[in-house]
Amino acid sequence: MAQEVKLEYNAKGMPFRRLGNTGLRVPIFSLGGWLTLGRTVKGDSATDIIKVAFENGINMIDTAELYAKGESEIAM
Numbered sequence: 001m002a003q004e005v006k007l008e009y010n011a012k013g014m015p016f017r018r019l020g021n022t023g024l025r026v027p028i029f030s031l032g033g034w035l036t037l038g039r040t041v042k043g044d045s046a047t048d049i050i051k052v053a054f055e056n057g058i059n060m061i062d063t064a065e066l067y068a069k070g071e072s073e074i075a076m
Contacts, residue, residue, distance in 0.1 A: 014057025030060040037063075038071025046075040 007015040008025060016025040031037075031053045037046045050061075063072045 010057050012055075012057035026060050027058055029058055030062055031058050033061065033063040033072035033076055034067045036072075037075040038068035038073070042071075042075065050076060 005017055007017060007028070009015055010027075015028045017028060018024070019026050031050065037049065041049060053061075061076055063076050065073060067073070068075075
């Protein structure tokens with residue numbers, strides 16, 4: 001049976017959920033860097049995207065060493 005998921009909101013209005021039984025609260029949106037940051041979006045544009053994400057309550061970032069051959073991590 002499906003469970004109801006309660007959303008919580010931070011001061012900026014970003015909805016958050018509990019992450020399993022970890023006690024962590026994570027936003028329902030995250031910033032992913034696989035095909036964007038470090039590859040098609042670089043420099044000041046990447047910085048602007050990250051800044052806007054944080055300003056709007058996104059504090060979860062998905063990156064890995066392999067994304068854009070490591071450039072995604074450098075951009076973030």
